[in-house]
Amino acid sequence: MATMKAIRIHQFGGPEQLELETIERPVADVGEMLVRVEAAGVNPVDGKTREGKFPPIPAGKLPITPGRDIYGEVVASCDAANGFEIGDKLYAMLDLFHGGYAEYAVVSSAEAARPPERLSPTEAAAVPLAALTAWQGLFIHGELKAGQTVLIHGGSGGVGHFAVQFAHAKGARVTTTVSGADVDFALSLGAERAIDYQNEKFEGTGPYDLVLDLVGGETQARSWSVLKPGGALISTLTEPSPERAAELRARARRYMTEPSGSQLAEIADLIDDGKVIVAVDTIFELRQARRAQEYQETGHPRGKIVLQIGE
Numbered sequence: 001m002a003t004m005k006a007i008r009i010h011q012f013g014g015p016e017q018l019e020l021e022t023i024e025r026p027v028a029d030v031g032e033m034l035v036r037v038e039a040a041g042v043n044p045v046d047g048k049t050r051e052g053k054f055p056p057i058p059a060g061k062l063p064i065t066p067g068r069d070i071y072g073e074v075v076a077s078c079d080a081a082n083g084f085e086i087g088d089k090l091y092a093m094l095d096l097f098h099g100g101y102a103e104y105a106v107v108s109s110a111e112a113a114r115p116p117e118r119l120s121p122t123e124a125a126a127v128p129l130a131a132l133t134a135w136q137g138l139f140i141h142g143e144l145k146a147g148q149t150v151l152i153h154g155g156s157g158g159v160g161h162f163a164v165q166f167a168h169a170k171g172a173r174v175t176t177t178v179s180g181a182d183v184d185f186a187l188s189l190g191a192e193r194a195i196d197y198q199n200e201k202f203e204g205t206g207p208y209d210l211v212l213d214l215v216g217g218e219t220q221a222r223s224w225s226v227l228k229p230g231g232a233l234i235s236t237l238t239e240p241s242p243e244r245a246a247e248l249r250a251r252a253r254r255y256m257t258e259p260s261g262s263q264l265a266e267i268a269d270l271i272d273d274g275k276v277i278v279a280v281d282t283i284f285e286l287r288q289a290r291r292a293q294e295y296q297e298t299g300h301p302r303g304k305i306v307l308q309i310g311e
């Protein structure tokens with residue numbers, strides 16, 4: 001039996017539930033590839049899944065390996081027509097049950113794309129889920145167009161630092177809310193204005209065609225006052241009030257990010273064109289997955305956290 005090292009969760013709870021184990025190596029099915037993982041992204045959702053909160057997983061499905069982002073090399077393929085060959089590199093956002101915190105992972109062809117050439121493996125692994133979230137929030141749900149105005153809450157986090165750059169690259173005018181220490185960083189990414197959310201109010205700015213809410217709660221509730229009538233309030237976290245949306249004739253929704261190889265290919269082009277940088281805050285080893293998730297939850301990272309796997 002071929003084996004691999006992987007992080008697994010046997011019961012929901014804190015970071016102490018993350019165990020490094022030697023388990024059976026997965027096998028690719030039809031339409032899938034087996035990838036030797038070189039780096040895996042860490043996202044806030046990994047901790048929420050570990051806690052059994054979101055997305056909800058029936059306890060009967062445990063143990064699972066966490067991790068939704070990978071960069072690695074194709075070592076086996078059960079899809080002759082997907083354009084990937086053994087030895088090719090790829091990056092991908094995985095579904096919930098194909099964990100990336102492992103030496104090998106199974107990837108469906110539709111989830112994968114060729115990685116940006118100018119990125120290191122750890123930088124490439126930092127991209128998929130966060131960048132797809134920014135892309136889908138701005139352009140699919142938010143329908144952002146060149147020349148429009150957008151307010152991005154949380155613009156120096158994993159998702160936010162991509163969102164600021166994508167919106168700027170599209171020709172939109174970007175305002176973002178960040179911690180005071182990240183104001184200059186957000187401006188360097190292309191924001192016209194960066195508001196220190198701990199010391200300044202965003203009320204009185206705008207009005208905006210789109211608010212991309214990566215914070216939720218009270219921040220979202222306060223955002224109606226800066227939205228243009230007929231604008232859009234799109235959130236990764238909290239379902240916006242339908243009553244407030246109706247008052248403003250606004251489009252408002254909470255969305256779930258979907259894997260997409262074709263969108264990752266467009267994102268790779270933007271990165272290779274030099275229009276988007278990837279901010280990696282800290283790199284941990286696979287065996288340090290507990291520390292990586294603790295840091296994600298408490299360390300106020302700027303940009304992304306990544307696990308380096310193998311040599």
Ligand SMILES: NC(=O)c1ccc[n+]([C@@H]2O[C@H](COP(=O)([O-])OP(=O)(O)OC[C@H]3O[C@@H](n4cnc5c(N)ncnc54)[C@H](OP(=O)(O)O)[C@@H]3O)[C@@H](O)[C@H]2O)c1
Pocket residue numbers: 043044045129130133153154155156157158159160177178179182197214215219235236237255256257296299300301303
């Ligand atoms: N629905 C989905 O499919 C989906 C997909 C991806 C992400 N998400 C969720 O979206 C959220 C953002 O994800 P992420 O990966 O970007 O998380 P992250 O890397 O932790 O970034 C969150 C950012 O928000 C900032 N922030 C905190 N409170 C704020 C406030 N009141 N105003 C403005 N900014 C504030 C933080 O700054 P400081 O740390 O400096 O305070 C941090 O930079 C997470 O909760 C995540 O779970 C949902």
